[in-house]
Amino acid sequence: MNTSETTRIVGASVARKEGVDKLLGRARYVDDIEREGMWHGATVRSSIPRGFIRSIGFDRRIDWSQFSVVSASDIPGDNHIQLIVADQPCLADGMVNHREEAILLLAHPDKHKLREAVEAVHIEYEPLPAVFSIEESERQDPIVWGTDNVFKTFLLEKGDVDSAWADAAHIVEGEYRTGAQEHLYIENNGVIAEYSAETGVTVWGSLQCPFYVHKSLLAVFDLPAEKVRVIQTETGGAFGGKEDYPSLLAAHAALLAMKSGHPVKMIYDRMEDLAATTKRHPSRVRHRTALDNEGKLLAMDIEIATDGGAYSTLSSTVLSRATLHSPGPYVCPNVRIRSRSWATNTVPYGAFRGFGAPQTIFAVERHMDEIAAKLGIDPAELRRRNFLHDGDTTATEQVMREPVILDQLLDRALAESNYHAKRAQFTGENPTSAVKRGMGIAAFYHGSGFTGSGERYLNSLAGVDVTPEGEVRVLVSSTEFGQGTNTVLTQIAAEAIGLDYCDVIMAPADTGIVPNSGPTVASRTAMVVGRLIERAGLQLVALLREHAGLGEHFTRAEFFAASERYRAAKGEAVSLCRYQPPPGIFWDDQKYRGEAYPAFAWSVQVAQVAVDTVTCSAEVEEFWAVQEAGRVINPVLATGQIEGGIAQGIGYALYEKVLLQNGQMINNQMTNYIMPTAEDVPPIHAHFVEIPFQHGGYGAKGIGELPHDGPAPAILNAIRDATGVSFHSIPLLPEDLFAALAARQAIEEPAAV
Amino acid sequence: MSECWPTIRITVNGQRHLVQAPPMKRLLDVLREDLHLTGTKEGCGEGECGSCSVRMNGELVNSCLVPALQAEGATIETVEGLAQKGELHPLQQAFLKCGGAQCGICTPGMLMAAKHLLAHNPHPDIAEIREGLAGNLCRCTGFMRIFESVIAAAAQSCVAEEQRGADAR
Numbered sequence: 001m002n003t004s005e006t007t008r009i010v011g012a013s014v015a016r017k018e019g020v021d022k023l024l025g026r027a028r029y030v031d032d033i034e035r036e037g038m039w040h041g042a043t044v045r046s047s048i049p050r051g052f053i054r055s056i057g058f059d060r061r062i063d064w065s066q067f068s069v070v071s072a073s074d075i076p077g078d079n080h081i082q083l084i085v086a087d088q089p090c091l092a093d094g095m096v097n098h099r100e101e102a103i104l105l106l107a108h109p110d111k112h113k114l115r116e117a118v119e120a121v122h123i124e125y126e127p128l129p130a131v132f133s134i135e136e137s138e139r140q141d142p143i144v145w146g147t148d149n150v151f152k153t154f155l156l157e158k159g160d161v162d163s164a165w166a167d168a169a170h171i172v173e174g175e176y177r178t179g180a181q182e183h184l185y186i187e188n189n190g191v192i193a194e195y196s197a198e199t200g201v202t203v204w205g206s207l208q209c210p211f212y213v214h215k216s217l218l219a220v221f222d223l224p225a226e227k228v229r230v231i232q233t234e235t236g237g238a239f240g241g242k243e244d245y246p247s248l249l250a251a252h253a254a255l256l257a258m259k260s261g262h263p264v265k266m267i268y269d270r271m272e273d274l275a276a277t278t279k280r281h282p283s284r285v286r287h288r289t290a291l292d293n294e295g296k297l298l299a300m301d302i303e304i305a306t307d308g309g310a311y312s313t314l315s316s317t318v319l320s321r322a323t324l325h326s327p328g329p330y331v332c333p334n335v336r337i338r339s340r341s342w343a344t345n346t347v348p349y350g351a352f353r354g355f356g357a358p359q360t361i362f363a364v365e366r367h368m369d370e371i372a373a374k375l376g377i378d379p380a381e382l383r384r385r386n387f388l389h390d391g392d393t394t395a396t397e398q399v400m401r402e403p404v405i406l407d408q409l410l411d412r413a414l415a416e417s418n419y420h421a422k423r424a425q426f427t428g429e430n431p432t433s434a435v436k437r438g439m440g441i442a443a444f445y446h447g448s449g450f451t452g453s454g455e456r457y458l459n460s461l462a463g464v465d466v467t468p469e470g471e472v473r474v475l476v477s478s479t480e481f482g483q484g485t486n487t488v489l490t491q492i493a494a495e496a497i498g499l500d501y502c503d504v505i506m507a508p509a510d511t512g513i514v515p516n517s518g519p520t521v522a523s524r525t526a527m528v529v530g531r532l533i534e535r536a537g538l539q540l541v542a543l544l545r546e547h548a549g550l551g552e553h554f555t556r557a558e559f560f561a562a563s564e565r566y567r568a569a570k571g572e573a574v575s576l577c578r579y580q581p582p583p584g585i586f587w588d589d590q591k592y593r594g595e596a597y598p599a600f601a602w603s604v605q606v607a608q609v610a611v612d613t614v615t616c617s618a619e620v621e622e623f624w625a626v627q628e629a630g631r632v633i634n635p636v637l638a639t640g641q642i643e644g645g646i647a648q649g650i651g652y653a654l655y656e657k658v659l660l661q662n663g664q665m666i667n668n669q670m671t672n673y674i675m676p677t678a679e680d681v682p683p684i685h686a687h688f689v690e691i692p693f694q695h696g697g698y699g700a701k702g703i704g705e706l707p708h709d710g711p712a713p714a715i716l717n718a719i720r721d722a723t724g725v726s727f728h729s730i731p732l733l734p735e736d737l738f739a740a741l742a743a744r745q746a747i748e749e750p751a752a753v
Numbered sequence: 754m755s756e757c758w759p760t761i762r763i764t765v766n767g768q769r770h771l772v773q774a775p776p777m778k779r780l781l782d783v784l785r786e787d788l789h790l791t792g793t794k795e796g797c798g799e800g801e802c803g804s805c806s807v808r809m810n811g812e813l814v815n816s817c818l819v820p821a822l823q824a825e826g827a828t829i830e831t832v833e834g835l836a837q838k839g840e841l842h843p844l845q846q847a848f849l850k851c852g853g854a855q856c857g858i859c860t861p862g863m864l865m866a867a868k869h870l871l872a873h874n875p876h877p878d879i880a881e882i883r884e885g886l887a888g889n890l891c892r893c894t895g896f897m898r899i900f901e902s903v904i905a906a907a908a909q910s911c912v913a914e915e916q917r918g919a920d921a922r
């Protein structure tokens with residue numbers, strides 16, 4: 001690939017591929033689809049956090065003969081959802097480990113009959129003691145998972161941390177906490193399933209990873225691969241929240257379809273979706289840092305704990321990413337990171353944009369400001385003194401072989417936000433104003449693609465074909481859920497082949513049609529799958545030149561004529577490519593050493609925040625984000641990713657609180673789980689600096705998760721700048737601000753006695 | 754059973770319909786289930802997200818909160834009525850160009866809210882746009898591209914107005 005070469009379509013803000021359908025209201029989301037003879041399904045859930053199921057009774061006021069009822073004993077195969085460890089049952093069998101765990105499934109032709117029926121199932125339990133927090137789980141009494149309540153632990157060591165403390169000029173310690181966060185995609189989880197003995201299971205659904213669902217259904221139904229088909233429908237937002245959960249929901253609907261003999265639709269309402277599905281892992285991160293006189297990092301000792309919920313789901317890989325992002329974008333000779341994910345009796349936590357990185361980046365970037373304050377160094381300057389550069393090594397001893405331009409990103413962010421002048425201005429104004437303003441920075445990287453050897457294990461396959469109808473199709477299981485997969489991949493294919501954007505379409509995300517290009521997660525689609533599509537497009541043209549007489553230069557008509565000839569000779573006109581790791585990649589899964597990620601995207605964000613000391617509200621007034629994420633394939637879409645991620649990050653910092661009571665979310669409504677609205681999100685200024693990455697699709701790196709990593713620390717750093725009060729946990733709501741500001745006032749103005 | 758349901762007369766996107774429905778059936782379900790107009794979406798069912806927004810007798814309403822009975826005789830506008838003769842409405846064109854729709858689930862409601870805003874205030878400033886769209890949640894875009902879309906659509910209809918003015922002379 002030659003990324004410096006000028007491109008026609010890559011780099012242009014072409015309109016979203018499925019945009020017209022969405023704007024006309026004719027895009028088909030799962031709830032918009034009806035199947036002949038379709039029934040509706042509902043779930044009977046656990047009302048206790050942990051215990052044995054003693055009996056299940058059915059109220060006589062319901063005519064149960066009209067319902068299909070499914071329990072664990074109806075499962076033909078393995079009663080487990082296949083993720084990393086198959087510990088989560090598809091339906092609880094004798095025991096429950098969290099509130100809202102699925103126990104029974106009901107189906108009926110009339111969806112309005114289901115609510116009453118669910119309430120007419122009476123389950124008796126023998127409760128067992130449960131744990132609800134990291135600290136309770138750490139006591140290891142009771143043991144609620146495995147032998148020690150620990151889903152996963154990592155130890156990463158570079159240099160010799162223990163010998164660094166004695167000579168350190170400064171040692172700074174801090175503890176930081178983040179809460180759960182709900183994805184709040186506006187379309188709730190939903191699927192439709194059909195079953196027949198001949199064709200097996202077919203599922204349509206709102207989901208990110210068709211082949212994850214496929215794999216899980218194979219096990220639950222004990223069927224061969226060709227007897228399970230998973231088709232993604234238009235998906236109304238996901239953000240990680242439809243990475244693992246749809247495997248469970250699809251299995252439920254398919255079991256009901258098998259039992260009832262009808263297609264079954266299951267659509268969660270908002271309250272059920274909020275109460276029963278995954279959220280972002282809560283975390284606690286402790287830092288102990290040694291610095292020299294100049295503020296250079298000598299040692300970082302980091303301890304990470306996450307709350308994984310009742311089953312392991314993706315907690316180990318979330319912890320891995322949390323671990324690898326915890327030291328921040330800095331050079332430090334001695335680093336030790338100890339991390340653990342703990343089991344609790346809450347709904348399992350899962351994937352959410354950033355996948356562990358927002359948690360540990362919150363900690364390290366807040367901690368950098370604590371260090372700056374202690375040492376009396378400007379926070380921007382402290383970061384600059386410690387930034388990674390080309391040739392430096394990270395905590396895993398990965399050598400930065402690609403350009404690292406953090407200084408440039410920082411300079412640009414400071415200039416765009418007018419950081420220094422504004423800080424000076426606010427320092428002058430704040431003492432006499434009830435509204436105190438401040439500026440806060442966060443600098444960070446986000447690793448693109450799967451961690452370590454992940455991409456090699458995935459071994460993705462993707463390609464393009466030419467249909468008899470004269471369309472070029474992109475063949476991937478990578479899905480569109482708003483982030484722009486359809487557009488970016490068709491742009492890349494059109495560019496590589498030499499056609500127009502409108503000549504290329506997406507093949508349906510249907511496991512019966514497309515190859516497994518891996519899950520649509522980890523900011524991997526544009527970079528990894530995009531690269532496969534670029535290669536497949538170039539390979540297709542080469543095949544047509546070699547076997548079908550396509551000339552060096554060709555018109556659209558000549559291309560399709562050659563494709564016809566090729567198909568006539570070979571049966572089909574298809575070009576597939578398999579993942580090839582960039583050369584020289586080494587990763588040691590045991591020691592957690594080597595190339596943690598094939599590439600990193602980099603960003604510096606600045607928040608301007610106003611804290612009203614009377615109302616105790618913090619408002620983000622303006623936000624700047626400068627990033628280097630490789631080549632930008634579609635500037636409008638990329639900017640939309642940055643802005644949307646920042647808005648979610650603002651929500652994470654200041655609005656969104658999952659209130660848990662005995663492992664149950666008690667604010668499971670949009671009226672009391674609050675996300676930022678059109679009136680809350682500040683003007684966001686996104687700027688890209690482009691350095692093409694030679695192993696990404698036309699130079700792209702990952703972009704989707706990056707923007708969510710920085711807002712929380714940048715905002716809390718700005719609040720510290722504004723008020724002088726350090727906050728160590730998010731979400732930071734007005735009541736938290738009130739408590740802290742009132743306490744400080746009490747110290748500053750002791751009441752006269 | 755359905756024989757005893759009242760018949761409700763509604764006009765949707767200029768077309769008259771007679772619908773037999775339980776009086777408390779939500780207008781949202783009447784549109785989606787009885788009239789098969791599935792463009793209008795449900796996000797919360799409790800009046801918080803605005804993805805079910807439609808215009809009813811010129812007012813912006815959350816159709817998940819309107820009982821069918823209340824819609825008796827009403828004139829309803831939904832997303833399906835925006836494009837005319839196969840031509841995208843200026844708002845739809847602007848959303849397409851400016852990236853105002855990502856996952857698209859909030860979009861039908863957002864378009865109706867934007868249409869309602871522009872109907873009352875053809876050239877809103879940014880604060881007015883924010884206020885006008887405050888009842889419509891979008892989790893994908895962070896709203897910036899949506900604001901830009903509305904500004905672009907307002908400018909475009911301004912061009913169209915001038916054009917009409919010029920044609921009239």
Ligand code: FES
Nearest residue numbers: 796798800803817
């Ligand atoms: S579905 Fe009506 S406001 Fe959310």
Ligand code: FES
Nearest residue numbers: 855856891892893
């Ligand atoms: S575009 Fe997805 S919610 Fe608005």
